[in-house]
Amino acid sequence: MIVRDIVEKLGLKVCSGENGLNREIEGGYTSDLLSDVMGNADENHVWVTLQTHKNIMAIASLKELAAIVLVKGYEPEADAAEQSNEEGIPILSSEEEAFELTGKLYEIINQAK
């Protein structure tokens, strides 16, 4: 399963980092607390959050996450989008809330395993 697959299956908007759509996804983590994500997310995870500032990219880059998915139609701040493009780690956006989106992601990622 790659990032492009979840974009297509869930109709997500690609806000930035389009060059990373072939990154492999192996799981996910949902949280808006940065230290929680730092401590518990893993390499190749998709991260579901409502945080839109540049620090989400610092974490995605350090943890080598597959992609970030923003909920409720949120968009990344300009400097976050810029780093996402540079590093090739996509920031996606969904109209749904974290609960619904996480449920769907969980299902399609596990089906692919």
Place this chain on the structure above:
Amino acid sequence: MEFKFTIEGGNFSKAGSASSEVKKILKQLNVNPKIIKRTVVSLYEAEVNVVAHAFEGNMNVDIDTDKIVVKIEDKGPGIPDIDQAMQEGYSTATPQVREMGFGAGMGLPNIKRNSDQMNITSKVDVGTEVEIINYLG
């Protein structure tokens, strides 16, 4: 091998950049990926603590054949009660900082879990030093 990076208090847009530089160096040196991951988590948390809680600081990295020793020292308010600060959930972060998703009180516990040795010394109204040691073996 020794490296030194500066950390700016209050500058969240640069938070994590010193840790990111160290990660690049460790990758170049072909350090075991598991040890890189643990080290990166602990360095990031210590770096962000300087940004969120102190005025300015440095990250001093010493990479040896058998271990990585990193000292993060800052000028800042210091920590009056280190045992309390180490407790998961304890945080003095401001409302603005919490709104950004910092301030869960999980940073120092993350460092503890992701280092082989962690030493904190602090002086109120002077500053804090966090030493993180990870063995390469």
